[in-house]
Amino acid sequence: MKIFLDTANLEVIKKYNDMGLLDGITTNPSLLSKEGGDPQKTMEEISRIIKGDVSLEVVAENYEGMMEQGRRLRKYGDNVVVKVPMTAEGLKACKALTAEGIPVNVTLIFSPNQAILAAKAGAKYASPFIGRLDDVGKDGMNLIREIKQIYLNYDFKTQILVASIRHPMHVVDAAKIGADVVTLPPEVLEKMLKHQLTDIGLKNFLADWEKLKSEDPNISI
Ligand code: E4P
Numbered sequence: 487m488k489i490f491l492d493t494a495n496l497e498v499i500k501k502y503n504d505m506g507l508l509d510g511i512t513t514n515p516s517l518l519s520k521e522g523g524d525p526q527k528t529m530e531e532i533s534r535i536i537k538g539d540v541s542l543e544v545v546a547e548n549y550e551g552m553m554e555q556g557r558r559l560r561k562y563g564d565n566v567v568v569k570v571p572m573t574a575e576g577l578k579a580c581k582a583l584t585a586e587g588i589p590v591n592v593t594l595i596f597s598p599n600q601a602i603l604a605a606k607a608g609a610k611y612a613s614p615f616i617g618r619l620d621d622v623g624k625d626g627m628n629l630i631r632e633i634k635q636i637y638l639n640y641d642f643k644t645q646i647l648v649a650s651i652r653h654p655m656h657v658v659d660a661a662k663i664g665a666d667v668v669t670l671p672p673e674v675l676e677k678m679l680k681h682q683l684t685d686i687g688l689k690n691f692l693a694d695w696e697k698l699k700s701e702d703p704n705i706s707i
Contacts, residue, residue: 487661490669494518494528498672499535510538512669515545533563541591543569552579560588567591567610572600577607584608591647601633605644617650627659634663654678
């Protein structure tokens with residue numbers, strides 16, 4: 487399973503990229519707005535830092551605008567994947583951009599039917615938003631199960647990019663289902679790193695080492 491980070495924060499991206507954890511990045515207009523500054527520079531910089539796929543989203547609502555913006559976004563790097571919304575115009579742009587060799591991530595997917603259409607339009611990634619479904623009392627993870635089954639049935643090449651993840655159990659469940667990618671808010675990735683037994687275990691190891699050293703200060707590793 488690939489791990490993408492769902493952020494436009496350059497410091498955070500560098501931090502986890504240096505740990506070798508990131509296969510890619512997803513951004514959206516809200517994440518860019520949260521960071522402030524010049525969004526073009528930020529998008530360019532993210533595409534430079536990260537070797538894997540970087541999803542950058544169009545803000546046009548019509549086909550022509552999406553095509554123009556998609557081609558421009560792709561100039562930020564060969565690793566740029568153009569994100570288009572799950573609309574009729576978005577699917578048309580998905581098909582045309584894909585035909586031009588520009589990979590597409592269809593975002594804001596909330597049903598198996600939408601995921602089927604994204605695959606038919608040739609999307610490299612389909613992004614179902616599970617947390618937002620949970621928020622309205624639906625089982626977001628069940629959508630991932632359904633899409634996985636459908637894509638397997640027909641050998642669709644579109645990758646399932648699980649989005650709107652809220653906590654580490656979402657990640658475990660997505661991995662069990664066999665989702666291709668999870669895109670994580672940095673807080674979730676941070677929580678995945680931690681375990682209280684790791685902290686306790688490390689504290690005890692170091693205390694025991696200090697005990698040994700107090701008997702012979704010259705010992706070292
Ligand atoms: C994915 O590409 C989206 O940017 C993201 O996962 C949306 O998550 P949210 O529902 O927490 O805004």
